[in-house]
Amino acid sequence: MTEDVRRSPERAKRLPRAVREKQILDAAVAVFSRHGYHSASMDEISDVAGVSKPMIYSYLGAKEDLFLHCIRREAGRMLQAVQAGIKPDVPPDMQLWHGLRSFYGFVAEYRESWTVLHRQALTVGGPFAGEVDALRSRAIELVSGLVVSAGARKGLAEQAEFSGEGLAAALVGAAESLADWWLDHSDVSDGVLASWLMNLIWLGFNDLVEGEVWRPTEQ
Amino acid sequence: MTEDVRRSPERAKRLPRAVREKQILDAAVAVFSRHGYHSASMDEISDVAGVSKPMIYSYLGAKEDLFLHCIRREAGRMLQAVQAGIKPDVPPDMQLWHGLRSFYGFVAEYRESWTVLHRQALTVGGPFAGEVDALRSRAIELVSGLVVSAGARKGLAEQAEFSGEGLAAALVGAAESLADWWLDHSDVSDGVLASWLMNLIWLGFNDLVEGEVWRPTEQ
DNA sequence: GGCGTAAGGTTACTCAGCGGTAGGTAAGGC
DNA sequence: GCCTTACCTACCGCTGAGTAACCTTACGCC
The missing domain is CATH 1.10.10.60 (Homeodomain-like)
Structure with missing residues (x-):
């Protein structure tokens, strides 16, 4: 074994x-x-x-310290990878796109990091919950920023019928979950994966079945 | 403590x-x-x-058996709750809608069940991974069915550019993640939560910021 | 009514695994 | 030659899963 x-x-x-x-x-x-x-x-x-x-x-x-060191190192790597991929001066959808690509690129390269961060550190009550929550919060915050800025450009934020943070949480969850699914279906490339999610998120199901497709523009 | x-x-x-x-x-x-x-x-x-x-x-x-009993009972309750809420003879979006409502209704009522199923049982390598995976798979399968049937009605399935199962996984993840977020933001009602997610999934972000809104029809 | 027996229930223990440490040895710079 | 840094073997003690052995109340049955 x-x-x-x-x-x-x-x-x-x-x-x-x-x-x-x-x-x-x-x-x-x-x-x-x-x-x-x-x-x-x-x-x-x-x-x-x-x-x-x-x-x-x-x-x-001690063991706890060791685990914290692990989490911090891997979380740092991951955030860095994702943020490095984001280009700040392009439209929100392209920012999201690049973020997703970087994220899946990271998961592909550092499977173990992802596993440790996502599955092992969640045990409620441990002293790590806070640490991982912080990472997750930063991710949600990051996405939330995109969401709000995209919304603001078109007036969504004001109507306040949706919580930017809630939507961001859902979105981050979708990305994570797809990453997990991917661990068992590795025959798909990371680019394709990012593209699926991007289409789902940006166009939504209704547009998708209508045959519309979102594609990255050249920036 | x-x-x-x-x-x-x-x-x-x-x-x-x-x-x-x-x-x-x-x-x-x-x-x-x-x-x-x-x-x-x-x-x-x-x-x-x-x-x-x-x-x-x-x-x-023994402890393992006990935990398995817990998981099985809670998973059963949850699946039953969700499936009971779905009306088989309405359009896909309404099916999804009812499913989401039931899901969040369940989480609201049985927080502990949700916590056990979602956060505690994930430890890799344990004999439970399989059990929880099974639940998750059934959820994904359920959603995947909707996705494919919705897609088939419009010809999405044939083009096979998207994996129904992958999308379903993303969707299930979004729902789960939003449920987790909810645990810390309980001031939102379960109906509102379901509505957010439905809008995000069905319309997508682009439509959302354009001001479109999805609302349940009367069925 | 008494009486046997199975089902309900407990106390008090064993024992292994694992986190953590005491106390020591060798290598190599200066 | 001495002191610091790298590194080890061998142990301790606690926590917590699992059990042996024993008590006790309900109730079917002659």
Whole structure:
């Protein structure tokens, strides 16, 4: 069951702290993503990292601290990836498009990061809920900004019949859920995935069945 | 921290098995929803249920079995609630509408059920992933049916440029995510919530900012 | 009415897994 | 040669799942 994704051959070489920390974090993300926070054991992490347990405690602290380090690192990577993809001076739909593309690109490249962030950190009551909520909130905020700015350009915001934040939450959820679905249907490319969602969100179902299609313009 | 949501005053009365089983399941759902599967202890569950631990083992089996019983019961309730709300002989958008209304009605009434199903059971690798996936799959399937039938009526299915299942997954995710958002913004009514999502899904963002609104017809 | 027995119920324990640490060894710079 | 940094083995103690053994009330049956 627990295959042999164990430590790499080199061992017992004295390496600088920064390198070990990276190894440990990588191992931790891998193990946490496989088993979840509670079921992951420090022993396995140390084993995968090719380092003894006390090193982990000495470098990155207790289990909770370690997990926090993981979350923070992966969340940072992800936000950075998505934000880097967004071009601030294009219309809202194109911003959304680029954001989606970057997001799915990230998930494709860092499956484990995504798993840790999305599935493992959700356990209610843990000290991580806050951390992940923060990430999610930033995502919702980001999208909400697009939503409101798109709405404002056309007068939606004023009528206040819809909550920008609520819609953004729904949208983020749709993106996440599609990402999860994707994990089991990897034969679709990330671009196609982003395109589906973009069409659903932007045109809506009604337009979609009418045969309309949204396509990115050249910007 | 762990308030006094303990057993009710009556105690030490001999009750028939069926009654005890219900008490135990109720308690288990409450505790699991608060702490998550791993952090929930059998001791607390027995305490909340007002019953000693061996009874749980005798009636409902080990922790895993107990959790499975919870999931199955809550999933059953939920599916039943949603399906009961759907009227099979109305247009796809109205079916979706009724489904959404029932869904949010259920979440409003059974917060704990929703929490257990959605947040606690997701831990990868557990024996529950399958169980919850099954529920999710049925939801996706249900929606996918609507999507495809709506599409077929207009010729979308044939062009096969979109995956009905993928879109359904996105849609289910949007609904779930909005339900989560709702847990922290309960000042919105379930009908309004369903209406937001319906508009987003059916009309899409573009139409929305143009000022169009989808409203349920009288069926 | 008594009396046997199954169903309801409990206390008090075992035991393994795992988070965390004490205390020590070796490498290498200066 | 000495001190810092890298690194290890071997252990402790607690928490929490699961159980053995025992008590007790209802009730069918002669």
